[in-house]
Amino acid sequence: MLLDELPEFGHTNLEALRQLIEDEVVTICRTQGTVLYPVNFMLVGAMNPCPCGYFGDPLKECSCSPTQVSRYRKPISGPMLDRTDIFVEVPRVDYEKRPAPSNGESSAVVWRRVQAARDIQQHSFSDTAILNNAEMGPNEVDQLCEVEDSVQSLIQAAVQQMQLSDRDGVEFIR
Numbered sequence: 001m002l003l004d005e006l007p008e009f010g011h012t013n014l015e016a017l018r019q020l021i022e023d024e025v026v027t028i029c030r031t032q033g034t035v036l037y038p039v040n041f042m043l044v045g046a047m048n049p050c051p052c053g054y055f056g057d058p059l060k061e062c063s064c065s066p067t068q069v070s071r072y073r074k075p076i077s078g079p080m081l082d083r084t085d086i087f088v089e090v091p092r093v094d095y096e097k098r099p100a101p102s103n104g105e106s107s108a109v110v111w112r113r114v115q116a117a118r119d120i121q122q123h124s125f126s127d128t129a130i131l132n133n134a135e136m137g138p139n140e141v142d143q144l145c146e147v148e149d150s151v152q153s154l155i156q157a158a159v160q161q162m163q164l165s166d167r168d169g170v171e172f173i174r
Contacts (some may be wrong), residue, residue, distance in 0.1 A: 011074070040123035056091075124144055
């Protein structure tokens with residue numbers, strides 16, 4: 001599910017989506033009864049850094065006050081941000097510095113790589129009810145994912161340098 005201009009959906013709607021992400025179930029209540037439906041989706045949100053779109057831009061000055069920026073971002077709660085796995089900032093790119101277009105890989109090549117990854121997942125999860133990596137919890141990560149000592153040292157250094165905590169998802173990489 002893609003939500004463009006994420007803050008425009010409002011705090012109440014975004015919190016309802018957060019609850020769906022957590023519970024993985026939607027409840028429909030009517031006078032005749034209550035029905036539960038399973039929910040499993042990937043939420044992708046896009047937004048500008050501020051209402052005018054230029055907060056932090058190196059070439060054009062932002063016309064928003066700090067209050068406007070804060071009000072714009074307010075609908076996205078801390079718990080919603082905690083459940084966000086990837087943040088990507090897309091800065092302005094000068095036209096002259098853009099990479100030249102390339103043909104890239106064909107869809108067939110990408111499909112084969114995706115299929116190979118799915119085959120590995122299917123084999124890894126053959127004795128479980130899990131279908132893909134996204135459904136793994138800390139126990140499954142501990143059981144199925146071996147971390148080499150050199151990688152563990154790198155993780156430990158990153159945790160210390162970046163002052164990460166369990167709330168940042170560190171418990172999944174111990």
